[in-house]
Amino acid sequence: MRDFLIKLASLNRTTIYLIITIGVLLPLVVPLNLGQKMSPPTERLYTFIDTLPKGSHILLSADYDPSTLPELQPMLEAIVKHAVLRGVIPIVMSLYPQGTGLGIQACEKARLELGARPDTDYVILGYKPGFSAVILGIGEDIRKIFPTNYSGIPLDSIPAMRGVKNYNDIALVVSFSGGSTPFAWVTYANTKYGQKIASGITAVSAADFYPYLQTGQFIGALMGMKGAAEYEYQVNKLLEKEGFKKAKSVFAVRGMEANSIAHFLIMLFIVVGNIGYFLTKKRREA
Amino acid sequence: MLQRKIPLAMVFVFGVISTLQYFVPHPLSQQYYDTMLKWMIGVGSMAIFLALVSFLRHHYVRLRKKEHAPYSAVAILSFLFMTLVGFIGGMGPGSVFQKMFYYVQAPLQATMFSLLSYYMASASYRAFRAKSFEATLLLITAFIVMFSVTTFGNYVPGVPKALEWIMAVPNMASKRGIAIGVSLGSIATSLKIILGVERNWLGG
Amino acid sequence: MHISHDPWIWIAAILTLAIFSFLYKDNPFFKMAEHIFVGVATGYGFVYTWNNGIYPNLLRPLFVDHQILFVIPFILGLMYLSVVVPKFAYFIRWPFAFLLGVGSGLSIPLAFRASLVEQIKYTILPNPHGMSMGLFINALLILIGVVTVVLYFYFSTPHEGVMKPVTKVGIVFLMVGFGASFGYTIMARFSLLVGRFEFLLGNWLGVLPWLR
Numbered sequence: 001m002r003d004f005l006i007k008l009a010s011l012n013r014t015t016i017y018l019i020i021t022i023g024v025l026l027p028l029v030v031p032l033n034l035g036q037k038m039s040p041p042t043e044r045l046y047t048f049i050d051t052l053p054k055g056s057h058i059l060l061s062a063d064y065d066p067s068t069l070p071e072l073q074p075m076l077e078a079i080v081k082h083a084v085l086r087g088v089i090p091i092v093m094s095l096y097p098q099g100t101g102l103g104i105q106a107c108e109k110a111r112l113e114l115g116a117r118p119d120t121d122y123v124i125l126g127y128k129p130g131f132s133a134v135i136l137g138i139g140e141d142i143r144k145i146f147p148t149n150y151s152g153i154p155l156d157s158i159p160a161m162r163g164v165k166n167y168n169d170i171a172l173v174v175s176f177s178g179g180s181t182p183f184a185w186v187t188y189a190n191t192k193y194g195q196k197i198a199s200g201i202t203a204v205s206a207a208d209f210y211p212y213l214q215t216g217q218f219i220g221a222l223m224g225m226k227g228a229a230e231y232e233y234q235v236n237k238l239l240e241k242e243g244f245k246k247a248k249s250v251f252a253v254r255g256m257e258a259n260s261i262a263h264f265l266i267m268l269f270i271v272v273g274n275i276g277y278f279l280t281k282k283r284r285e286a
Numbered sequence: 287m288l289q290r291k292i293p294l295a296m297v298f299v300f301g302v303i304s305t306l307q308y309f310v311p312h313p314l315s316q317q318y319y320d321t322m323l324k325w326m327i328g329v330g331s332m333a334i335f336l337a338l339v340s341f342l343r344h345h346y347v348r349l350r351k352k353e354h355a356p357y358s359a360v361a362i363l364s365f366l367f368m369t370l371v372g373f374i375g376g377m378g379p380g381s382v383f384q385k386m387f388y389y390v391q392a393p394l395q396a397t398m399f400s401l402l403s404y405y406m407a408s409a410s411y412r413a414f415r416a417k418s419f420e421a422t423l424l425l426i427t428a429f430i431v432m433f434s435v436t437t438f439g440n441y442v443p444g445v446p447k448a449l450e451w452i453m454a455v456p457n458m459a460s461k462r463g464i465a466i467g468v469s470l471g472s473i474a475t476s477l478k479i480i481l482g483v484e485r486n487w488l489g490g
Numbered sequence: 491m492h493i494s495h496d497p498w499i500w501i502a503a504i505l506t507l508a509i510f511s512f513l514y515k516d517n518p519f520f521k522m523a524e525h526i527f528v529g530v531a532t533g534y535g536f537v538y539t540w541n542n543g544i545y546p547n548l549l550r551p552l553f554v555d556h557q558i559l560f561v562i563p564f565i566l567g568l569m570y571l572s573v574v575v576p577k578f579a580y581f582i583r584w585p586f587a588f589l590l591g592v593g594s595g596l597s598i599p600l601a602f603r604a605s606l607v608e609q610i611k612y613t614i615l616p617n618p619h620g621m622s623m624g625l626f627i628n629a630l631l632i633l634i635g636v637v638t639v640v641l642y643f644y645f646s647t648p649h650e651g652v653m654k655p656v657t658k659v660g661i662v663f664l665m666v667g668f669g670a671s672f673g674y675t676i677m678a679r680f681s682l683l684v685g686r687f688e689f690l691l692g693n694w695l696g697v698l699p700w701l702r
Contacts, residue, residue, distance in 0.1 A: 013408055017513060020407045024680065024687055028698060034437045040450060066392035067399040070685025071678065097538035098531075101387040108379050129334075129543040130327035132593060137323040144324065147546050151378055187597065187604040203435075204678035207671040210453050211462035215612040217604065224674060225681040226435050250700055255684040260436035262403070262680040267432055269411040270425070277415050289580040293587035300588060304595025322592050324547070325563040329585050331543030332567025334536055336582070339573055341532050357521050361529040368533025377537065387534055389498040390505060393689065394527040397509035400682035404513055406675075420661060424669040431673025452670055455628050459635020460667030462609055463660070466636070467643045469605035476594035476601075487590060488583055 002279055009276020016269070023265045027258040034260075036233035036253060041213055045198045045220030046234055048172060049079065054087035056171045057164055059138075061185070062092060062099030062106075068178035068202050069102065074228040074252035075200040076106045076176050078235045084116045085235075085242055089160050091170070093125040093146070095134060095181060100127040100150055113247035119149075119158045126150025132188055139167050139193040167195040172219070176200035182209070186217045200227070225259055228252035294482045301480030341365070427452065492696035503694040506686055635663040 064072045083090040092103040107124055110116040125146045128134045137145035143155050155161045163169060173195055175182040182199035189195040196219050201209055203224025212218050222231055229252040236248040307315040345358035371382040416422040433439050434449035478484035508523035552560035566588055572581035613636045642660030649657045692701030
């Protein structure tokens, strides 16, 4: 038995890669259909958007690139759909060039699947270089920072932007990021202008956001694929209720099931690795 | 003068005025603030040329080395192609430019980072050992969090609450301690830059 | 199985597999894909920065709307190009000096409030509306955790005497924090792999009926 355990703890790299690949692939092919429950930070964000008056504006900043796409893209897509269903107008922008393409993709889904109209039901402002200057500038006059949308149409010619001058006219900013960009939104938009901020973040930085959730500097947050799956699941229920069954997406829900199996495999690897380590150590000492 | 003194003076003057304007609610201060925000976007945008120069220079040099030449040629051609389709064909949904982003750039970048999961699995198996009290504590917390974030964890009574407690109490306290240290450090660094004590940014 | 007929999906799939080939070892397919990425990403960044930044926020105000003051950021921006001529390369410090000066100046008071005042305030006064016994214990734990972690990073005094047990408590909190981060990191890394598999199996090979 001891020899077997020691052997088990010395698998080669290829075997580990193979186990991981099969462990992730299987639940994708054979879905587990486990559903999702909202955690408190997700629920706070969902409820906030859900209870906004029709015609309100929310600013969604796609501050990420494809390296974090599987976690953050389903969040952005679900929130755009949620807003459109509730008659809230999402204004999509980005502090990084790549975020624009991903924002366009999310809005295109809402257009094709929910019949949302560009520049009326949603607006794509696109990328603007300058980072802190952009966040601060929106607090003064959004037209000075974004004279046009991403394709060159002046903001004054966009019906959905009528009456939007600065943060006073924006109910919520959600920054989606694989790094610390949401903190910049807190520092510049929340601290200076009192703007309400929420974040969609990758799991790798989730733990770092709790101090700012407790202070209320973030009103809510979606954390990693789990947060994406929770929001997606909730929006799916709403889509079904509103008769948009075909617009349902389970990218993150299914992804989280595969992720769950991967978590168990990692836990197993750690346990087996440690048993092997202690047995080998004991044998050496004996 | 042109090399060091003027840049140091610029940092000092702009730094001091920009800090003070926060506390001065005067129209002149507001005008300065508005102007600076617009200028920052302009100057910040132009930094792309720095990236372009270093990209083109790096690959141009490598074109002369036999083993790197084909790859660098591909990098330069990809850049030229993307730039041309962007300026000529437009950037709207359905354009070649956006398709290149969705079907070339996005999958390449996403896949590169996905390789990390294999390395992480391998490292967990080989290196994550409960050798000391501290390492064991880290391991136990990681196990609880890992189980709790799985979809199964949602359905075990008490688990979601335990996760929320770990994240919102001990984890939060530790991350806040770190955050306070980091902010003190970054504010001090900003001050040192403005006052000219920290000059590393000037380079060689 | 409904394998895709879209040539773009095929390109994406082949490039995905080329990157995955690195798991076996470094090879020309991987290198080629890597360089395509570098070129395409640089082009993408340049086109967007020109169309959404340089033109509407600098060139248009200066040359079309004749706002003459924009000549200053324009000249500062041109100074980036001084790296091309080594003799004048030091001019690159000017735009940096401008951005560093204004950026630091604007951020100091705001970062002070956001990351220090608010964080300290909510550590000392976590709930102004009163609290239950459980919440009180949590608040106390948070206070102890924050103070001991900050003291752990205070290296001006050796961690001896009274500082020794204090910093030991700090380490306990830090380890729980790192454990929590590690636990979540697994999800971050595997999400990326899951995303690629969803693409290969679903969008390309068409074996996932739930993925449209």
